[in-house]
Each structure stands twice: as C-alpha cells, then as structure tokens.
Amino acid sequence: MTQTAVPETRRTRLRLPATLSASTPVFVLLGVLLLVLAFVDIGFYEPDRLLAFIRRAAPLIILAAGQYFVMVSGGFDLSVGSVVTVGVVVAAELFNIAPDMPWPVAVLILLVAGMGVGLINGLISTLLAVPSFITTLGMMLILQGAVFFWTQGAPRGYLSDDYRTLGRGMVPGLPWLPWAVIVLAVVAAAAVVFMRSDTGRTLVATGDNDAAAALSGVRVHRLRVLAFVLSGLAAALAAVLVGGFTGISAQAGDGMEFEAITAVVLGGVALGGGRGSVVAAMAGALSLQTLFTLLTMLGVSGALESTVQGVIVIAAVALGAVSWSRRQRVPNSTKERR
C-alpha cells in the first residue's frame, strides 16, 4: 500500500518540471518580465511605445539569431560585437569618402563584409581546427585593434539620414511602424524557415554529434562555415540598425557579443550545441532587453544591473538544465529495464 503511494506522490510532484522543455524557462521569464513591466508602467503597452521598444531590441534579437546558428552547431562567435562596431565606423567612413553614395550600396558593402568575416572565422575554425572560441576571440581583438588604429579613438564622418532610416525611421504612410521592426520580422521569419529546412535540421544534428552526422553523409565543415557566415551577416545587419538608431560611436558594439551569447543561453540552447530553438534564442534577446528597460524604470543602475542580470541568467539556465537532466533520465531508465 504505502509502497505504491510513494512513487505516485513523486510522480505528481515531478509532473510540472518534467513538462518543461529546454526553451520553456525563457518564455516564462519573458512573461514574468512583461508582467512586472505592466505593474511598473502600464503605458509601456501603448502600441507606439511597444513598437519603439521592439525597434530598439531588434539589433540584439538579430545578433542572437546569428549567434544561435553558430552555437547550435557547436561553436561560439565572440567577434559579433566588434563586427557591429566596425560596421558602424566603416559606414561613417564610407559616407565620409563618398557622401553621395546611395544608402543601399553602403548596406550591401557592410553585409558582404560581415559575411566575409564569418567566412574567415568558419574556415579557420574548421580547416585549421582552431576552437571557435579562440578563432573568434582573435577576430574580436583584431577588429577592435583595427578600428582603434584606424580611428585613433575618434571616428570620422557622419552617417547620412537616408542610411539611418532603417534603424531610426518609420515606414512612409505608416508613421507608427519603424523600419527596424519590419527588418526584424523578415529576419525572424527567414531564420525559422531556415531551421525547418533540411540544412537547418542538419545544423542541429552536427552540434549534437558531429561524428555521427559526418558518418551519415553531412558535410560538417561546410555546415559550420555556413553558420559563421550567417552570424557575420546578422552582425553586419545589426550594425546597420545600431548605427541608424544611435549614430556614430567607436564603442557601438561593446559587449554585444556577451549579450547575444547570454540571450542564446537564456533561450535554452545547450553549450556545445545540438539543442534549442532559434525562436527561443530570439525570445532570450527580447527578455534581456526587457530586463534592461525594467531595471532602468526601477532606478537600478550601475553595478547592480549586472548583478541582477547575472542572477536571472543563472536561474533561467538552471531551470533549463534541470528539466534536461530529467528528460535524459527517461531513456536511461528504459535502457536499464531492458
């Protein structure tokens, strides 16, 4: 009697955590943060304010999507923050050299250059077998140094108003709709479609077990290089939006690589790859941005902001880790029964 009662109680107590998938905590966190924001300032949910908020979050969300591709395939991209900085400074320099350049040309140059950085990162990590952590750390330092050497701490040139439209402006005829929100929607849709494609699924499989993936015919190197190229592309696009939003700055992308990695980890993507969804990674970025806004509104500033951020990140990831360990336990116990 008592023996059967105990496991039943345990099962009831375990039901809730067991249903948590790896990405559930981020949505719970986002929900909680949005709820707290509603209490602090209900006006936050007025449509124009909400859209302005999404416009501001767009670069980080796009960066997180790019970072997701690399992380889910088993790597890291630490260079994205410096790609953003370089992108902003180079755009200003382009307009300094050629003030009449049409803005789409400048955007195109940046996107191609971003993919170029990703390609180099990818090739070094795969062909030379340098761990991506080291490759991209090196790339980060190279780019930071290059910007510094080039600008001597004071970037030249202005970003033209046309160029800044994507990051700052509104869609003509719809004065409530920022361009950045449209850009974000397109990127998000493309990322979801890509992850549902065969290539996307293989990317996750590569991160999960690259030896198995290679044996089943996946070109692992090619796929990983693709992930880095996509990350570089996302970083360049983020640079266009960041430069548009705030104008020229020699530290535009400072720390964004860590925010992007934090966002992806918050989204439940396993370090080492193989698990997690791109939507959850983007939700992680939105959660981070919501958290920053909330802390500002609460008057929390300086060091405490990082502390609160750190606690929430650890808590959210711990939640994800616990549910994961349970999910793993099921096949283990099945194995034992056999």
Add this chain to the structure above:
Amino acid sequence: MRARIRPALTIMSVSALLVLGACTSEVPTDTDLGTETTGADAAGESEFFVQADYEAQMALREAVPEGPEDRPWEQMIDPEMIDTSEYQKDGPHNLCFSNAGLFNSWRAVGWRTMQAEVDLHPEIAEFTALDGQGQDDKQISDIGSLAAQDCDALIVSPNTTATLTPAVEAACGEVPVIVFDRGVETDCPVTFISPIGGYAYGAAGAEFLRDEVEPGGSVLALRIAPGVDVLEHRWAAAERVFEDSDLDIVGVQFTEDDPATAKNIVSDFIQSNGGLDGVWMDAGATSVAVTEAFEDAGMEIPPIVGEDQQDFLQAWQDKDLTAIAPGYPTFQWRTPVIAALRILNGEEVPREWRLPQPVVTEDNLDSYLQEGMPPQHYALCGCEDLPGFPEEWGG
C-alpha cells in the same frame, strides 16, 4: 542527484524572485522614478567630495587668468611661481611622455595637439612617448623605463591617482617631472597642470538648468560611470546646485559612455514620466543620441548639458537647442610641452598651473563650431594655429 538539484534550483529561483521583489518594492508610487538612486549616490559620493576644493574651484571660475588671452593654454590662474634654475640645461632636448592611454576621443584629440606643439619647437631633438593603454602596471613600467633613459624632462598623464604616485615619486629623483590632466598624491613634480576642475564643470551645467528649466521641472542626470574622481566631482557639484533649486531630479543613471544606452535610458524616462524638462550630463559624448531620443518620441528637446564635442555643437546650431557645453579643454595637452621647455630654460613656472576652463554658451557657440571637423573633435583644442590643422585632426 535529483534531491541535490531541487534545493539548488529553489535557491536560485527564490534569489531571482528576491532580487526582482526587492526592485519592485522600490517602485515609487508617483512618477518620481529613480530618486532612490539619487539618495544612494549622495551617500556614496562623500568620499570624493572635499568642501575646500569645491569652494576653491567655485572661486577660481571668477578669477581673471594671467597671460595671453588668445592663447589660453599659456594662461595661468592665481599662479604661485617657483624657481627652476636648478634644472637649466642647454638644448637640444630630449622630452619624454608617459601617456595613460588613448582610450577615448578626448585623449585622441589631445594627443594630436601635443604632437603638433612638439613640432613647433626645433629645440626638441627627440620626443619619446609611451602609451600606458589604460593599465596602471603598464604605465608604472613605462615611467620606470623613461626615467632611466636619457630624458631631459618627463611629462606624465597618470592613469589613476594613488597607484601611479610611487612611480612618479621614483621618477622625480631622476629627472624633472611635469604632471598634467589627472593628479598624483605627491608634490614632487616641478609643476602640475590642469584646468579648474570637475566641480566647476558640474556646477556650470547644473546652474544652467536651474536657470533655464521652470521650477518643479523634471531633470534626468546621466553619468558615465561611478568611482572616477573627476566625474564624481562633476556630479557632486551638480547635486549641490540641484539641492538648492526647485528642480525635480527624476533619475541618476550611468551610461558607460555608450550612445545606445543613453538613448534607451532617456527614451524610457521620457515615456514613463510623460516627458523631461532638462537633461544634465557629466560628459557630452552621448548628448546627440539624447537629443534624438526626444525627436524620436515626437517631443521638443528640453534644455540640455553637453560638451564641446563637434557633433553636439553642430546639433546645437542645426536644431537651435537651448544648451550649454562646459569644457574640459584639450588645449591643456599643449601646456606640458611649453612647461618642460621653460623648466629646461630655467624660467619660472607655477607650482600648480591652473588653466582656464571655458564654457561654450549660446553667445560664443559660433566661435567654437568649425565646419568640416569630425564628429568627435573637441572644439576647445586650441589647435587652430598649429601646423597641419585641420587635416591632422580629421578635418
């Protein structure tokens, strides 16, 4: 295993909730967001605030500087001249310079200006400069190696005050030392060169807002980072002015000098307060982003404090802002070279070489704003008469 995870999880969740809870309990019931931060800062600032220095700087603002009016980098306020004949030496000279680093555009503009000043003097045969890259240990070793070299005079711009003091003291025994920009806790250098100081800077902006913003108006204060003495002084002086005013300081936030952070913070305050009537800043690198936050919210830009940075002065003129730009002039980078040569000629120099600290106002904006300079150029560079201007400064 499972039993161990659950308490850990509980602790983490609870601590997260506690932090969130602690924050939520601080939410003021009215629109007066962020006043707690002001209180906390007021308590924290006391270790940096020195009443006597504050009063001295307030008085120096009114003093009439000695020296040529059109060359403020050669002017001196209330100088106590000292004899330097013991250092007299025939040229040509080898000057050495230990720089804290080139980590922002203010220092970049200053460094270019200093190099151009060196080029003006054929009696300087060699100018050896080492960059401390913002690291105390690097600069300590730089000073050591420069003092051991064949330098006739050593110029130091210290990275931090206390940590660099022993290195400067050691160098004083080898070579005449000139310290500028930031101080050290020793009077062994022959002369210490700096503008009036942080209190005067902070007060100038705060007094402007006190006079321009309607009584009861809401003002947001933006600071770069805590714990830097010159920035703490700026805020300490501003806080004193605000305490005696009818202004409502709705928040004190740190921007880390990042325009995106500044723009986000201001947007949040505009929206949660229904607007702002003024913005005070301890430095102006993010001021243009702040004005754009008001534009993007469809609001008029209220009275704002910036700095003598080109993009802000340009925006000031283009958008017809109500603004002020207290300066921490980059022309002070010319003075140490001039001081070194005077010392090596055995001429008198002031013990503390206090330079004027001009403030850009609506009345003199036109004289400081120059067409074609890069956005992060500093107008108070005093570099217009130097060879290579404006190209060498990016113009």
